[in-house]
Amino acid sequence: MATNTTVVGTRVAKPKATSGPWREAAGRLVKNKLAVVGLVIVALFLFCGIFGPLIAPWPYQVQDLQAVFANGNRPLPPLSPNHILGTDQLGRDLLSRLLDGARISVTVAFVVQAVIILIGVPIGALAGWFGGRIDNFLMRLTDVIYAFPDLLFIILLSVAFRETAFGQALDGLFLVFVAIGLVGWVTVARLTRGQLLSLKETEFVEAAKAIGVSDRKIVTRHLLPNGMGPIIVAVTLGIPVAILAEATLAYIGIGVQPPRASWGSLIAEGQKFIRSEPHLVLFPAIFIALALIGFTFLGDGLRDALDPKLKGKQ
Amino acid sequence: MVGADEEISAADAPTIVELSADDVLRARTDAVANAGLGRKADHLLEVRGLSTHFFTPDGVVQAVDDVTFNVGYGETLGLVGESGCGKSVSALSIARLVPDPPGRIVSGSILFDGIDVLKLSTEDMRKLRGKEIGFIFQDPLTSLNPTLTIGYQIGEAIKEHMGLSSKAAQERITELLAKVGIPRPKDRLNDYPFQFSGGMRQRVMIAIALSCDPKLILADEPTTALDVTIQAQILELIQRLSSEFGTAVLLITHDLGIAAGMCDRVNVMYAGRIVETGTVDTLFENPRMPYAWGLLDSLPRIDDVRGDRLRTIEGMPPLLIAPPKACRFAPRCDYARDICVNSEPELTPRAEPEHAARCWATEPGGWIG
Amino acid sequence: MIAYIGRRFLWIIPVLFTVSIITFFLMHAVPGGPWDRDKRLPQATQDRLNAKYGLDQPIYIQYATWAGKFIQGDLGPSYRYTDRTVNEIVADGFLTTVQLGIMAFILSVLVGIPLGIFAALGHNRGPDYVSTSVSIIGIATPSFVLSILLIVFFAVQLGWFPTGGWKGPQYWVLPTIALAGFPIAVIARYTRASMLEVTRKDYIRTAHSKGLRDQAVVSRHMIRNALIPVVTILGPTLAFLVTGSFIIERIFGIPGIGQFYITAISTRDYSLLMAMTMLYAFAVAFLNVVVDVLYAYIDPRIRYS
Numbered sequence: 001m002a003t004n005t006t007v008v009g010t011r012v013a014k015p016k017a018t019s020g021p022w023r024e025a026a027g028r029l030v031k032n033k034l035a036v037v038g039l040v041i042v043a044l045f046l047f048c049g050i051f052g053p054l055i056a057p058w059p060y061q062v063q064d065l066q067a068v069f070a071n072g073n074r075p076l077p078p079l080s081p082n083h084i085l086g087t088d089q090l091g092r093d094l095l096s097r098l099l100d101g102a103r104i105s106v107t108v109a110f111v112v113q114a115v116i117i118l119i120g121v122p123i124g125a126l127a128g129w130f131g132g133r134i135d136n137f138l139m140r141l142t143d144v145i146y147a148f149p150d151l152l153f154i155i156l157l158s159v160a161f162r163e164t165a166f167g168q169a170l171d172g173l174f175l176v177f178v179a180i181g182l183v184g185w186v187t188v189a190r191l192t193r194g195q196l197l198s199l200k201e202t203e204f205v206e207a208a209k210a211i212g213v214s215d216r217k218i219v220t221r222h223l224l225p226n227g228m229g230p231i232i233v234a235v236t237l238g239i240p241v242a243i244l245a246e247a248t249l250a251y252i253g254i255g256v257q258p259p260r261a262s263w264g265s266l267i268a269e270g271q272k273f274i275r276s277e278p279h280l281v282l283f284p285a286i287f288i289a290l291a292l293i294g295f296t297f298l299g300d301g302l303r304d305a306l307d308p309k310l311k312g313k314q
Numbered sequence: 315m316v317g318a319d320e321e322i323s324a325a326d327a328p329t330i331v332e333l334s335a336d337d338v339l340r341a342r343t344d345a346v347a348n349a350g351l352g353r354k355a356d357h358l359l360e361v362r363g364l365s366t367h368f369f370t371p372d373g374v375v376q377a378v379d380d381v382t383f384n385v386g387y388g389e390t391l392g393l394v395g396e397s398g399c400g401k402s403v404s405a406l407s408i409a410r411l412v413p414d415p416p417g418r419i420v421s422g423s424i425l426f427d428g429i430d431v432l433k434l435s436t437e438d439m440r441k442l443r444g445k446e447i448g449f450i451f452q453d454p455l456t457s458l459n460p461t462l463t464i465g466y467q468i469g470e471a472i473k474e475h476m477g478l479s480s481k482a483a484q485e486r487i488t489e490l491l492a493k494v495g496i497p498r499p500k501d502r503l504n505d506y507p508f509q510f511s512g513g514m515r516q517r518v519m520i521a522i523a524l525s526c527d528p529k530l531i532l533a534d535e536p537t538t539a540l541d542v543t544i545q546a547q548i549l550e551l552i553q554r555l556s557s558e559f560g561t562a563v564l565l566i567t568h569d570l571g572i573a574a575g576m577c578d579r580v581n582v583m584y585a586g587r588i589v590e591t592g593t594v595d596t597l598f599e600n601p602r603m604p605y606a607w608g609l610l611d612s613l614p615r616i617d618d619v620r621g622d623r624l625r626t627i628e629g630m631p632p633l634l635i636a637p638p639k640a641c642r643f644a645p646r647c648d649y650a651r652d653i654c655v656n657s658e659p660e661l662t663p664r665a666e667p668e669h670a671a672r673c674w675a676t677e678p679g680g681w682i683g
Numbered sequence: 684m685i686a687y688i689g690r691r692f693l694w695i696i697p698v699l700f701t702v703s704i705i706t707f708f709l710m711h712a713v714p715g716g717p718w719d720r721d722k723r724l725p726q727a728t729q730d731r732l733n734a735k736y737g738l739d740q741p742i743y744i745q746y747a748t749w750a751g752k753f754i755q756g757d758l759g760p761s762y763r764y765t766d767r768t769v770n771e772i773v774a775d776g777f778l779t780t781v782q783l784g785i786m787a788f789i790l791s792v793l794v795g796i797p798l799g800i801f802a803a804l805g806h807n808r809g810p811d812y813v814s815t816s817v818s819i820i821g822i823a824t825p826s827f828v829l830s831i832l833l834i835v836f837f838a839v840q841l842g843w844f845p846t847g848g849w850k851g852p853q854y855w856v857l858p859t860i861a862l863a864g865f866p867i868a869v870i871a872r873y874t875r876a877s878m879l880e881v882t883r884k885d886y887i888r889t890a891h892s893k894g895l896r897d898q899a900v901v902s903r904h905m906i907r908n909a910l911i912p913v914v915t916i917l918g919p920t921l922a923f924l925v926t927g928s929f930i931i932e933r934i935f936g937i938p939g940i941g942q943f944y945i946t947a948i949s950t951r952d953y954s955l956l957m958a959m960t961m962l963y964a965f966a967v968a969f970l971n972v973v974v975d976v977l978y979a980y981i982d983p984r985i986r987y988s
Contacts, residue, residue, distance in 0.1 A: 140697075140698075143694070143698050143968075144698050144701045144702060144705075146922075146967075146971070147695075147698050147699070147702055147964050147967050147968040147971070148702060148705075148964060148967075149922075149925060149926045149960065149963035149964060149966075149967055150922070150926050151926040151927070151929065151930070152926060152929070152944060152959075152960060152963055155944070155945065155948060156706065156709055156710070156948060156956075156960075157709065159713065159948045159949065160709050160710070160712055160713040161712075161713075240822070244825055247825055247827075248825060248826070248827060248930060251825075251827045251930075252930065252933065252945065264825075264827075267827070267828060267831070271831060274831065274835055275835070275839070281828075281831060285824070285828045285832075288823070288825060288828065289823035289824060290823075292822055292823045293819060293822070293823045296819075296822055296823075409892060411888060411891055411892055440894045440895075440896065441894060442894065443891070443892055443893065443894035444892065444893035444894030444895070445894060447892075448892075449889070449892035451885060451888070451889060451892075453885060456884065456885040456886065457885045457886055457888070457889045458886055458889065459886040459889075459890070459904055459908065460886075460908070460983070460984060461907055461908055461911070461981075461982065461983055462903070462904075462907075470890070470893055470895055470899075470903075471893040471894060471895070474893070474894060474895055474896070474899075475894060506983045506984070506987065508983075508984050509987070519889075522889070522893065525893075
């Protein structure tokens with residue numbers, strides 16, 4: 001039956017040209033207002049973290065003792081000359097120290113997630129792909145890690161290896177990051193395993209096997225890219241957890257050592273001045289809050305954008 | 315506990331009774347009279363100019379556009395069409411179950427036994443639903459609450475609308491289960507939906523729909539999600555029960571075969587409009603609209619030659635956002651002419667009684683005799 | 684079902700066993716020993732003490748000895764507080780810590796779940812904004828910051844509550860709130876998301892088609908089904924409360940067992956350290972199993988399969 005193509009004027013619906021799933025997801029993401037807010041905050045955060053030392057008005061450890069003496073031996077309040085957010089009791093510029101803290105937090109975010117991905121994804125993939133005994137063994141392993149009281153284990157690791165060369169790297173921070181990662185990979189491993197389990201049974205895997213594609217290729221070229229979505233979301237939402245852990249540890253004195261300034265240690269230092277100079281606690285707390293909110297919104301937005309159930313919906 | 319793939323044994327299976335058309339009509343009239351339902355109007359359901367639109371970020375989708383039809387007391391009316399033509403939305407509109415946002419009934423009236431349903435308060439409408447109007451949904455797996463027993467789910471409407479004592483309600487539920495052909499109903503009252511097979515679950519849905527003796531049942535593709543072998547059983551069940559109780563049925567389906575077997579009259583819908591309506595015999599013997607021809611023609615026939623391509627209607631239905639003022643089927647129609655593109659035909663009567671079609675070509679004086 | 688429960692609980696034993704091994708060896712990997720005090724003890728004294736406590740044995744034997752005693756309930760002597768056994772030290776603080784954890788848990792659930800439900804029911808309207816704002820504050824504020832703010836405002840400024848200690852009910856309020864802040868936010872968010880998902884389900888449409896009252900649809904059909912996935916995050920919530928309590932105890936000066944942890948590490952008080960790690964690990968593992976069992980029970984699809 002030939003279609004009457006001279007009939008023009010009525011809109012015939014063409015099937016929508018399918019853009020790639022990533023592009024669709026990106027489209028959904030930018031429509032989500034909260035996610036965009038999160039994205040902006042995260043971008044700012046990364047900017048501060050990476051370019052912090054360049055834009056900071058002072059090096060973070062420099063003590064402007066003159067100004068403190070001039071202020072009656074008290075920390076300077078915000079909007080003082082030369083110190084836009086004030087100083088601590090040793091005259092160190094708060095903004096600069098906050099930027100150093102941003103640096104630390106950015107490093108936490110990436111190093112921890114890198115550790116988590118490097119451990120979690122392969123283990124999850126192995127467990128999901130091979131199933132059976134290997135799966136069982138690896139899942140029992142995750143049970144053990146899961147049972148470990150996180151904070152305690154991190155403290156134990158950090159203190160145990162503090163004196164070693166490993167422990168000295170990055171002013172002792174590297175150890176902390178690795179420790180946080182070591183207790184945190186379980187979720188990503190379980191997710192990867194779950195994704196692999198469900199994708200393993202799909203028909204396109206059968207087809208690939210039938211053609212004779214090797215197992216490794218199937219996993220790396222087909223399964224992982226398709227199953228990436230929830231893992232990306234988990235990693236993004238895991239960043240606030242890592243930042244929080246680092247801040248809490250810094251607060252009780254583990255990890256960052258003076259004169260470096262993690263937001264958590266800034267709060268610990270500023271605590272005693274909270275009634276007279278609350279800005280010393282308030283600003284670090286605000287920075288922490290913004291970082292946590294930013295990644296959480298972004299993670300939520302990514303989760304909604306990548307949700308396969310929403311694909312094709314108006 | 316029964317396994318999920320349970321099949322009914324021959325002894326428990328409902329019998330397929332061949333009823334003649336006269337028998338059916340007589341049974342219905344009797345049932346209606348005996349049920350003491352006063353006929354307050356000419357038809358049980360009178361839908362006039364119903365328009366339901368969906369307000370989406372991409373525009374206003376006119377899913378149902380100025381639809382008018384009747385369902386007589388005890389009659390089975392079929393609403394036939396492809397996906398997206400507005401048949402499900404029409405049924406949801408009748409029960410005022412259209413999700414708002416983004417949907418809304420923007421105009422028209424729906425007279426149910428003489429009462430304009432669209433003018434009722436939400437509370438009064440709620441009392442009507444479940445009691446006078448029953449709904450059978452397409453997918454019984456997702457349409458039943460997985461965490462409540464089926465006995466409970468069947469009894470909810472009964473307890474809400476009929477004010478029976480617990481004992482009486484329990485008896486009624488058991489009776490209903492037996493009526494829909496669930497073996498050993500007493501034992502299965504406390505089972506959960508996942509413990510039933512697909513066909514069984516749909517029977518439970520039918521029991522829910524019938525639980526308060528409604529005057530009208532809206533059946534939205536009741537067998538689409540089921541195996542073909544079970545489909546016949548379910549359809550026969552619906553037909554038998556509706557005759558027995560004198561219940562009118564609005565049957566929505568995309569399957570012409572089902573419509574032919576179950577319905578008294580059929581409305582064919584396309585792109586939110588009714589494009590043809592008539593009795594089953596008229597429609598299948600003498601359709602007067604190219605879309606209907608296409609539908610009937612596309613059914614595979616037993617005398618088709620193997621290896622020949624299946625016949626289809628080329629093209630896709632139009633977008634329902636800002637539909638043009640023209641025949642909506644024209645782009646896909648082999649017989650379309652300029653008039654079809656410039657103005658939309660009305661639903662006008664054809665030769666047989668109760669037969670109407672929306673097509674310039676087949677009107678008296680049109681270019682198709 | 685019983686077999687399932689039994690198996691899950693039994694599994695705790697090998698898990699704890701592995702945890703104990705890892706902790707024990709890690710602990711001994713830390714350079715230094717329990718006798719490193721400010722004053723350096725003469726080597727001879729150290730040797731004698733080591734021999735007395737069996738610290739000169741090969742590490743495997745030390746572990747075996749510890750494990751043997753542990754199974755019998757003897758947690759060993761404290762190396763730091765040489766006049767007391769670990770059993771005594773732990774007994775004092777354990778109940779306090781447990782009490783704090785339970786109170787925070789109850790608060791989290793009693794506030795978090797209704798918050799999430801009301802947010803979902805009032806989707807994109809007033810209740811949703813309030814609930815979402817509370818959730819945002821909860822996840823953005825670390826527990827130590829929340830503690831500081833609570834202390835400064837309610838204890839110091841307003842004087843309604845004491846700033847620390849554990850001598851009566853009024854001492855319980857601020858620490859419980861501080862500990863529950865984050866879980867409330869997480870539970871509320873999760874409940875809201877779960878409720879919103881349930882709202883879109885087909886069986887809700889069926890419930891409406893039966894002409895049920897809105898309230899019945901919400902309580903019988905929506906809430907029930909929405910809460911099932913929420914149970915799955917109760918496990919991690921409990922784990923968070925168990926480990927997070929230790930920070931709160933430090934800040935508020937609460938005499939639970941958390942206060943001993945860091946000092947135990949720095950003073951290399953092996954027995955105390957092992958005991959505490961095992962207690963925490965047991966709590967986390969046990970509570971996780973309880974949550975899993977609860978989940979299997981309330982979802983009839985799992986219960987009957």
